[in-house]
Amino acid sequence: MASPRGITLYHSPASRAFTAYWMLEELGVSFSVKTVDIKKGEQKAAAYLKLNPAGKVPTLTDGDVVVSETPAIAIYLADRYGYGTLAPRIDDPARGPYLKWMVFSTAVVDPVATLHKNKIDLPGFDFSFGAFDDMVRVVTGVLKDRHYLLGDRFTGADVVLGGTLARLMYQKVLPETPELMDYRDRLTQRDAFHRAADATWPAEFYAAAIA
């Protein structure tokens, strides 16, 4: 494992930054946390915009390295601190699907589910993220015959896509299919998930997520 350069996670409570927090907990690296309270608009402060011009959380710094966008943060961390464990190695055939599920989380699942939550269901053909029902079919389908996205093996893809699915299930955006509920339960039983949830989510989320 590479030596940490001094990791800081910029996050806001009860936000998508949970996923990056969970990844850090799974890796067991030491890190410090800076709260950027999005309810107070701190993500648009000039100093923070220098780190992340999009004005969103999370952002991660590791020494002089600055990374934003949740899948990018997770890929960066897993390659550097969990290569061969949470991140399949470059010559491992599992590396392809691993990257696919990482990207799928914010390229497809998050936008189409957030639109659906807001009662907007667009025709899949015209939009890069496709239709809500197709997304549900894809994630339910991959979990039909396996415990984790890549089979029996838990990887960073489960943190990123699994963290997104767990949040959406808490928000009651996804149908409670047996595949999704079992998967959510497997993920939420992990100690690292508990630590991240305790640190970043209100108690009611946690209770619902492990119920």
Ligand SMILES: N[C@@H](CCC(=O)N[C@@H](CS)C(=O)NCC(=O)O)C(=O)O
């Ligand atoms: N594409 C970003 C999205 C992150 C995101 O949506 N963050 C929200 C919090 S859940 C945010 O910072 N919202 C504040 C704002 O847009 O002003 C990622 O995947 O990291």
